[in-house]
Amino acid sequence: MAFWSTSSVPFLGLLSLLLLLLHHSATAAAARNPDDSPLSFREAPEFRNGETCFSAVNTTIHVAMTLDANYLRGTMAAVLSILQHSTCPENVVFHFLLVRHESEVLSSIKSTFPYLNFKIYRFNTTRVRGLISKSIRQALDQPLNYARIYLADILPPEVNRLIYLDSDLVMVDDISKLWSVDLKEKVLGAPEYCHANFTNYFSDEFWSDPVLSKTFQGRNPCYFNTGVMVVDVEKWRKGNYTQKVENWMAIQKQRRIYHLGSLPPFLLVLAGNIEPVDHRWNQHGLGGDNIEGKCRNLHPGPISLLHWSGKGKPWLRLDSRKPCNVDHLWAPYDLYRSSKHSFEE
Numbered sequence: 001m002a003f004w005s006t007s008s009v010p011f012l013g014l015l016s017l018l019l020l021l022l023h024h025s026a027t028a029a030a031a032r033n034p035d036d037s038p039l040s041f042r043e044a045p046e047f048r049n050g051e052t053c054f055s056a057v058n059t060t061i062h063v064a065m066t067l068d069a070n071y072l073r074g075t076m077a078a079v080l081s082i083l084q085h086s087t088c089p090e091n092v093v094f095h096f097l098l099v100r101h102e103s104e105v106l107s108s109i110k111s112t113f114p115y116l117n118f119k120i121y122r123f124n125t126t127r128v129r130g131l132i133s134k135s136i137r138q139a140l141d142q143p144l145n146y147a148r149i150y151l152a153d154i155l156p157p158e159v160n161r162l163i164y165l166d167s168d169l170v171m172v173d174d175i176s177k178l179w180s181v182d183l184k185e186k187v188l189g190a191p192e193y194c195h196a197n198f199t200n201y202f203s204d205e206f207w208s209d210p211v212l213s214k215t216f217q218g219r220n221p222c223y224f225n226t227g228v229m230v231v232d233v234e235k236w237r238k239g240n241y242t243q244k245v246e247n248w249m250a251i252q253k254q255r256r257i258y259h260l261g262s263l264p265p266f267l268l269v270l271a272g273n274i275e276p277v278d279h280r281w282n283q284h285g286l287g288g289d290n291i292e293g294k295c296r297n298l299h300p301g302p303i304s305l306l307h308w309s310g311k312g313k314p315w316l317r318l319d320s321r322k323p324c325n326v327d328h329l330w331a332p333y334d335l336y337r338s339s340k341h342s343f344e345e
């Protein structure tokens, strides 16, 4: 997989080649029963720091992700992709948030990545549960989906910067490049999409209210995807951003001002006020829309991170033998091994 680790300039040419190469083997894969259990994964190799890496504490890269059985296969692929493309993989610390203690999930992580530097945190859903409103897609309403709002409270105080990542993505570039983006005075960095029609993220109820509709006054609000964020945790804590996001969720609970889940309250608080990061760091929407999960093609331009946001997930589509072309780019990071083909207990 050495060709992945070159950075992504000649990427599109390689990509089409890869699509051709991978198409063949992946279509031949047997469909798997999603109920196959226990979850069984191959052990990932040990990834060691290159010679140019400092071991100083200040070089630590903090990555926060959620962890649950439904998305475990995605999490494993994401972690593998990050380590594999990192020059200093031993500098990466993973902070996993989970709702309940699932010993199977934890032992899977340990046995798949025996050398991984990670910490586990319990996300107590009591606080957020009362704030969650029904969205257009049930999967978006899971309390764990809202954990990203509480990272600053949950992670230890010495973590003052973090990269939050969804579990349905793979990184194909060195994470240290994303880590070192200059956030200037901003609390959050993410790719911005200013051509997206912002109106549609909020309801008529919102836009027709004389007070609420002034929320974005004096800002140039743009859509950003909350699945890949660089966060200045210190600024987040000092600015009470958790509370600010919660306040909008409380309003949503009483008056329906938007249709999606955890994204709109982030937009309400931060859109137009973030540090834009290069688009290569979130090639999102590969899972299609929120209703049908249709196949999507890659947008033009260099790519450092592929993100299957939307309804379709690559592991499900590959298993169903109806993969989209882009799913073959995820497959090389899949560590799952069906129990049918495993001789272990």
Ligand SMILES: *[C@@H]1O[C@H](CO)[C@@H](O)[C@H](O)[C@H]1NC(C)=O
Binding pocket: 056, 058, 059
């Ligand atoms: C990390 O600390 C070392 C030693 O104190 C220093 O030389 C280096 O410049 C620091 N690196 C960063 C990125 O701050």
Ligand SMILES: *[C@@H]1O[C@H](CO)[C@@H](O)[C@H](O)[C@H]1NC(C)=O
Binding pocket: 124, 125, 126, 127
């Ligand atoms: C979660 O938080 C609530 C309220 O603070 C508390 O009553 C409950 O015991 C907590 N649950 C667990 C499992 O820690």
Ligand SMILES: *[C@@H]1O[C@H](CO)[C@@H](O)[C@H](O)[C@H]1NC(C)=O
Binding pocket: 197, 198, 199, 200
């Ligand atoms: C955005 O969408 C709204 C409602 O669908 C429409 O009225 C408006 O003209 C659109 N704005 C732009 C700039 O396309």
Ligand SMILES: *[C@@H]1O[C@H](CO)[C@@H](O)[C@H](O)[C@H]1NC(C)=O
Binding pocket: 238, 239, 240
């Ligand atoms: C954050 O909240 C604390 C306690 O509620 C308050 O003292 C402080 O002034 C707030 N800071 C900001 C920037 O809103």
